[in-house]
Amino acid sequence: MNFDWTVLLVVDSVLLVVATAVVIIAFIRELRR
Amino acid sequence: MPTIITLSGLDWLLIGGYFALSLFVGYRLRPSSTASSSSVGGGGQDFLLAGRRLTLPLFVGSLVATWYGGVLGVGEIVFRDGLVSWLTQGGFWYASYLIFALFLARRLTQSSQVTLPDQMGLLHGQSARFLATVLNFFNVVPIAYLLSLGLLIRLLTGWPLLWAIASGAIIAVLYSIWGGFRAVVYTDLMQFALMCLAVSMLMIYCVFGLGGADYLRENLPPAHMQLMGTMSSQELLVWSLIALSTLVDPNFYHRCYAAKDPGTSQRGVLIAVGFWVLFDICTTFAGLYARAAFPEADPKMGYPLLAQLLLPPGLKGLFVVGLLASVMSTIDSYCFIGAMTLSHDLPRWRGRELDENQTIRWTRLGIAGTAALASFLAMFFHGSIKSIWKTLGSLSTSAMLLPMLLGLLGFRAKHAGAVSMLGGIVGTLGWAAYRQWGPASAMKVEALLPGIALCCLGYFVTSILQRMRR
Numbered sequence: 001m002n003f004d005w006t007v008l009l010v011v012d013s014v015l016l017v018v019a020t021a022v023v024i025i026a027f028i029r030e031l032r033r
Numbered sequence: 034m035p036t037i038i039t040l041s042g043l044d045w046l047l048i049g050g051y052f053a054l055s056l057f058v059g060y061r062l063r064p065s066s067t068a069s070s071s072s073v074g075g076g077g078q079d080f081l082l083a084g085r086r087l088t089l090p091l092f093v094g095s096l097v098a099t100w101y102g103g104v105l106g107v108g109e110i111v112f113r114d115g116l117v118s119w120l121t122q123g124g125f126w127y128a129s130y131l132i133f134a135l136f137l138a139r140r141l142t143q144s145s146q147v148t149l150p151d152q153m154g155l156l157h158g159q160s161a162r163f164l165a166t167v168l169n170f171f172n173v174v175p176i177a178y179l180l181s182l183g184l185l186i187r188l189l190t191g192w193p194l195l196w197a198i199a200s201g202a203i204i205a206v207l208y209s210i211w212g213g214f215r216a217v218v219y220t221d222l223m224q225f226a227l228m229c230l231a232v233s234m235l236m237i238y239c240v241f242g243l244g245g246a247d248y249l250r251e252n253l254p255p256a257h258m259q260l261m262g263t264m265s266s267q268e269l270l271v272w273s274l275i276a277l278s279t280l281v282d283p284n285f286y287h288r289c290y291a292a293k294d295p296g297t298s299q300r301g302v303l304i305a306v307g308f309w310v311l312f313d314i315c316t317t318f319a320g321l322y323a324r325a326a327f328p329e330a331d332p333k334m335g336y337p338l339l340a341q342l343l344l345p346p347g348l349k350g351l352f353v354v355g356l357l358a359s360v361m362s363t364i365d366s367y368c369f370i371g372a373m374t375l376s377h378d379l380p381r382w383r384g385r386e387l388d389e390n391q392t393i394r395w396t397r398l399g400i401a402g403t404a405a406l407a408s409f410l411a412m413f414f415h416g417s418i419k420s421i422w423k424t425l426g427s428l429s430t431s432a433m434l435l436p437m438l439l440g441l442l443g444f445r446a447k448h449a450g451a452v453s454m455l456g457g458i459v460g461t462l463g464w465a466a467y468r469q470w471g472p473a474s475a476m477k478v479e480a481l482l483p484g485i486a487l488c489c490l491g492y493f494v495t496s497i498l499q500r501m502r503r
Contacts (some may be wrong), residue, residue, distance in 0.1 A: 004245040004246050004247075005246055006240045006245040006246050006249070006318075007240075007245075009236055009239075009240055009314065009315070009318050010236070010237055010240050010241075012236070012311055012314045012315060013232075013233035013234075013236040013237050013315055014233070014237075015311055016229050016232070016233045016308070016311040016312060016315065017229065017230060017233045019229075019307065019308065019311065020225070020226050020229040020230065020308075023090045023093055023094055023222075023225075023226075024090070024222070024226055026089065026090040027088075027090035027091065027094070027222060030088055030090065
């Protein structure tokens with residue numbers, strides 16, 4: 001069975017979005033303090 | 034000029050909203066007249082360094098966004114060279130970022146300086162400070178980035194390049210003129226989120242819209258999928274040296290001085306490396322998809338063509354906003370650092386310290402002046418000036434890298450800093466002239482290399498002479 005490595009590109013993109021969201025949420029929490 | 038991207042009303046609404054929000058943030062963060070006399074730190078440090086209170090999210094967002102200025106340029110390189118560009122534009126740089134994080138970030142924050150020339154002056158004296166001030170200014174005038182922004186605006190609106198550059202420059206610097214460095218980092222955070230969202234979105238649409246690994250294998254030249262590509266080991270060595278310019282990059286230094294503590298700057302750079310890795314994978318493979326889908330296209334237009342092909346209305350606007358954000362976040366930071374030459378570095382070199390109000394006034398003037406100079410050069414000399422400015426830009430690496438690193442690590446000798454910097458300048462400019470008018474074989478060696486060699490020679494000879502005198 002052939003593994004299509006472009007799935008990893010999708011994982012990379014999702015990780016980038018999640019990590020960005022974490023930074024923005026951390027910033028909003030700081031603003032609220 | 035034919036329109037590559039057709040935008041819907043919703044797309045335009047998003048673009049307009051982005052510009053309006055950037056200006057609103059800058060306007061809201063402008064210093065009040067009563068606050069200026071009581072802000073943290075003397076000499077306008079609140080305006081120049083956001084009061085040295087940069088927290089981790091702001092540090093990361095600002096550094097990541099500022100570092101990526103020419104996303105269209107990255108697309109062009111990937112389109113032309115293939116996967117090897119991940120090594121030349123990514124891999125080598127990560128090593129430099131890690132060296133910066135592990136060995137420099139904490140020291141810089143602890144040193145409590147304001148600019149990179151300050152640091153050089155502290156380590157090697159007034160002559161070195163002056164040379165660093167001049168080199169630093171040449172390094173940060175954002176000609177190529179303003180040209181990119183102008184081309185992008187022309188692509189969207191069809192305006193003449195002159196109007197496109199001028200309008201882009203005005204918006205990109207207006208918020209920093211109002212709000213100072215605080216406005217730069219707050220807008221950077223927004224721009225960071227937008228650009229990350231834009232490239233992630235494009236990547237996902239490429240995989241599901243065009244196809245997986247088989248699609249790339251069938252439609253790309255074989256060398257495009259090889260990590261080493263067709264580059265020689267000498268070329269790779271040059272790229273690895275160019276990546277070391279990170280270690281004397283004024284944007285890194287500025288953010289470390291503005292960080293609230295040494296731990297924030299070290300952790301911030303390390304986290305930023307993670308973002309750059311994820312981001313570079315998206316931009317590299319999107320560039321490969323662009324080459325596979327449009328093999329005959331203008332390489333610079335790879336990403337816009339993909340967006341036009343794959344993204345629905347609304348998301349296309351979001352993608353364009355991401356592209357604009359990546360260029361604007363770099364232009365504002367570069368203009369701000371260029372302005373500090375006028376409001377901080379030159380007065381300090383002459384032994385003067387401006388007060389809060391004078392600093393704000395001169396910084397604002399400097400931002401406008403740097404943007405105007407860059408716009409003028411981008412508009413009227415963009416054909417010939419690029420190579421000249423590339424040489425001037427590489428001067429800062431060849432002349433400052435060694436004295437800065439050795440100085441920070443405690444190896445200092447009287448006059449060694451200034452002499453080695455002059456060596457770097459003479460070596461780089463001399464070789465650039467030789468490349469221009471000398472034999473064709475001179476083109477094989479980048480001007481950076483003789484510059485670094487003469488800089489090393491200057492440092493070590495001066496150090497040995499000083500030791501012998503003692």
